[in-house]
Each structure stands twice: as C-alpha cells, then as structure tokens.
Amino acid sequence: MNATHLGLLTGLALGLAVAFGGFGAFLAVLVLGAIGLLAGRYLDGKLDVSQLLGRGRG
Template sequence: MSRAMVGLIAGMALGFAAYFGGFWAVLLVLGLGVVGLMVGRFMEGDLEPDDFVRRRGRQERIRDDRRRARGDRRQ
C-alpha cells in the first residue's frame, strides 16, 4: 500500500472522528493511530526499544567519530 493511500485512509478516519465525535474523538483516534504505528513498526523489526533510549556514552562516541572523520584531533 502506498504512502498516499495510507495518508488518505488516516485522513478519512480523522475526518469521521471529527464529524461524529468532536475534538476529543480526533485526539483519541490520532493517539491510537500513533500507538498502532509504533506497535506495527516494532513487529516488523523497523524499531527497537533502544531507539527511544539515548545513552550519553553513545552520543559522545558519535561526536568523537565525526571529529575523527573531519580530521580534528583536538579533544
């Protein structure tokens, strides 16, 4: 299914929720849609729990790797 089709379906779902349920129904549908998206991505293997946890050491290693790639030897 193309991204345009998914966007169309999501827009229609939000439109129906707005028409029949009001503002809070739109927020509920939107929130549940995000939860469903995350669960689906976890099940497909596109996301890992570590993607939501930022570790300080890993970020520092990424910065150090970028410095080395630029040739900057200062610390």
C-alpha cells in the same frame, strides 16, 4: 498499500472522528493511531526501541 493510501485512510479516519465525535474523539483516534503505528513498525523490525527510549550505543 503504499504510504499515499495509508495517509489518505488515516486522514479520512481522523476527519470522520472530528465530524461525528468532536475534538475528543479526534485526539483519541490520533493517539491510538500513533500507538498502532509504533507497534506495527516494532513488529516489522523497522523500529529500534533503544533509540526511541534514549538508550543508544554510547
């Protein structure tokens, strides 16, 4: 699955959350999606947590 497909699926999920659950559901899906993205990138080794937390090398 490439980035275009992932973006399309994310947009569809957010659109459905707005349509059926309102703005609160939209925010919940958005926040949980961002957490899932960060967790996935960390597990894939593509996210350096020290940079994210501001604890760089120097």
